Amino acid sequence: MRIDIITILPDLLVSPFSHSILKRAKEKGLLEVNLINLRDFSTQKQKQVDDYQYGGGAGIVMMCEPISNCIEHLKKERNYDEIIYVTPDGELLNQKMVNTLSLKENIIILCGHYKGIDERIREVYITKEISIGDYVLSGGELAAAVLVDAIGRLLPGVLSDETSALFDSFQDNLLSHPVYTRPEDFKGLKVPPVLLSGHEKNIREWRHEKALERTKARRPDLLKDSE
Ligand code: 6GU
Numbered sequence: 001m002r003i004d005i006i007t008i009l010p011d012l013l014v015s016p017f018s019h020s021i022l023k024r025a026k027e028k029g030l031l032e033v034n035l036i037n038l039r040d041f042s043t044q045k046q047k048q049v050d051d052y053q054y055g056g057g058a059g060i061v062m063m064c065e066p067i068s069n070c071i072e073h074l075k076k077e078r079n080y081d082e083i084i085y086v087t088p089d090g091e092l093l094n095q096k097m098v099n100t101l102s103l104k105e106n107i108i109i110l111c112g113h114y115k116g117i118d119e120r121i122r123e124v125y126i127t128k129e130i131s132i133g134d135y136v137l138s139g140g141e142l143a144a145a146v147l148v149d150a151i152g153r154l155l156p157g158v159l160s161d162e163t164s165a166l167f168d169s170f171q172d173n174l175l176s177h178p179v180y181t182r183p184e185d186f187k188g189l190k191v192p193p194v195l196l197s198g199h200e201k202n203i204r205e206w207r208h209e210k211a212l213e214r215t216k217a218r219r220p221d222l223l224k225d226s227e
Contacts, residue, residue: 001104001155002032002078005144006070007111008049010035016145025158033148038062041070050114059115067110067121074108082127083108086140086147087116090129093147095170097130101147102154109147111140173222175215177207 005013017026017033025031039047043065050060071083081104091097101107110117110126122129132143152158154165169176180191194206215222 001030001102001151002034002106003109003148003151004034004036004074004107005109005111005148006036006038006067007139007141007144008038008113009111009139009141010037012141013145017148021158022149022152025152025155028157030155030157031152036070036074038066038070041066041073043069053115061115062112062117062121064118064121067117068125071108071110071125078106080106080108083110083125084128084130084147085110085112085117085122085126086132086143087112087129088131088134088136090131092134093130093132093150095150095168098147098150099154102151109140109144111144113139170222173215173225174211175219175222177210177214 007013013035017023022031022033026033038049042049049062049066051063053059053061074080082101084107086109110121130143130147132146137143159165165171180195184191184196192206194202197203
């Protein structure tokens, strides 16, 4: 899978893709992430990519031309399955959307800043708008990093135990059950005996019960969604 990220802050996105699972995904050739500096597509002397909004008001808007030039340049090289704009007014990201996106071949993620992008870019180019939650970030870069992380770990061959993503929190609309490692006794708090019993069926049932309990207590909305 190839993901092209259009941003005015490419440096901000170097580190998130240089560690752990995403690093491995890139090294194995399963994921290619390209950071594209939007300013390289500005036709203005100061490499300007934003301007005052028509109608007045505070906040500047990312202008059409650099974004259009950049997307047209990318589209000459390959076809894109989705051109995603990450924005707080987008569709709220969930695991189902991540699963669907992980099956795509080529996607573009456009990161916004300031008051957002000129509406006409959304009309002409954007195929999907995604928000990562009901709060406002100072730019789309961290949202893009979240999206790429969630997608990247699902690509076949990225996780060493391929089945492990299938048991994730949310894949079955349940939160995760509690987990424990050594020592058996920490400050008087003991590991539940069933986990030390070696009895696979009992362990499986205990984990399911705990996942259900936790989901009922914290996220009952998830249980409603799966009905
Ligand atoms: Cl995608 N962008 C920004 N700027 N803020 C957000 C967001 C995205 N998702 C939630 N808040």
